[in-house]
Amino acid sequence: AAGVIQxxxxxxxxxxxxxxxxxxxxxxxxxxxxxxxxxGQDPQFLISFYEKMQSDKGSIPDRFSAQQFSDYHSELNMxxxxxxxxxxxxxxxxxxxQGSEQYFGPGTRLTVT
Amino acid sequence: AQSVTQLGSHVSVSEGALVLLRCNYSSSVPPxxxxxxxxxxxxxxxxxxxxxxxxxxxxxxxxxxxFKKSETxxxxxxxxxxxxxxxxxxxxxxxxxDMRFGAGTRLTVKP
Numbered sequence: 050a051a052g053v054i055q056x057x058x059x060x061x062x063x064x065x066x067x068x069x070x071x072x073x074x075x076x077x078x079x080x081x082x083x084x085x086x087x088x089g090q091d092p093q094f095l096i097s098f099y100e101k102m103q104s105d106k107g108s109i110p111d112r113f114s115a116q117q118f119s120d121y122h123s124e125l126n127m128x129x130x131x132x133x134x135x136x137x138x139x140x141x142x143x144x145x146x147q148g149s150e151q152y153f154g155p156g157t158r159l160t161v162t
Numbered sequence: 163a164q165s166v167t168q169l170g171s172h173v174s175v176s177e178g179a180l181v182l183l184r185c186n187y188s189s190s191v192p193p194x195x196x197x198x199x200x201x202x203x204x205x206x207x208x209x210x211x212x213x214x215x216x217x218x219x220x221x222x223x224x225x226x227x228x229f230k231k232s233e234t235x236x237x238x239x240x241x242x243x244x245x246x247x248x249x250x251x252x253x254x255x256x257x258x259x260d261m262r263f264g265a266g267t268r269l270t271v272k273p
Contacts, residue, residue: 053205082260091252091263092206105259139205141261148194148213148256153205 051075053154055140061160062130070125070157074142080104081123082151083115086137098123099145130161164189164255166236168264176272181225181240183267185253188234194256195236197227200266201249209251212236223247243271 054073062068074081080099084092085108094107098117109115112130117123127134137158141151169184187193192214198206210221217229227238236253248271253264 091265092261094260094262097260107260141206150196150208150211151261152208153198155205158203 053140053142053152055138055154055157057157058155059158059160061162063162064130064132066130066161068127068130068159070127070138070140070159072123072125072140072142072154074121074123074140075152078121078142078144078152080143080145080149081117081121082141082143083109083123083125084139084141084153086139086156088136090136092139095125127159132161135159135161163262164191164193164257165262166195166253166255166264168251168253168267170267171265172268172270174270174272175243177245178242181238181243181247181269183238183251183253183269185227185236185238185264186234187236187253187255189255195227195229196254196256196261197221197225197236197238198252198254198263199223199249200252206252209238243269245271245273247271 056071082097083095086092095109097104101117115125137156139156141153143149143151165188195212197209210219212229220226254261
């Protein structure tokens, strides 16, 4: 079965640079979520999209933005990167039904030096 | 607001022993509860999900969890641990619009 695809898997950036992470949800899933997982931490919700419209926002910094495109893939744009942005970034997708399980991608490991 | 608390950040068992990972939830409405497993450098994989259809939920890899409303618990168990079960386990509850995760429990399996 098709899974959530994320690219790149690894990314190294310097402070103050920008980064773009991509997510391709499971076909026919209508909702995409972005999470950030710091070292030894649980995933923290950043933002979600339903049918290409921003649905909910969590603890996403103002330096970050995201969007979902007509083909349902989503991109997380991160600017003015800081050392503390180093983390695993996960994308998940699901159906919009309340309580639907989310399926996670393999993650993008971002290292800011 | 919905939340979950995992008791014990680290659990160590011997191969073949019972695995018990504890999770308690807080929710003002009937909760949707999940257990996910994360292997090193990988994403989260769904183990099982509770949706009120049955209090005992069976998942993949021999894991199961029992929903106990009186105890507000959703503990994860496996009768016999295998070396391949070593991983980080996250309990989660469906919030208003997102998944709320516990802090995670790292399971170590000793030979």
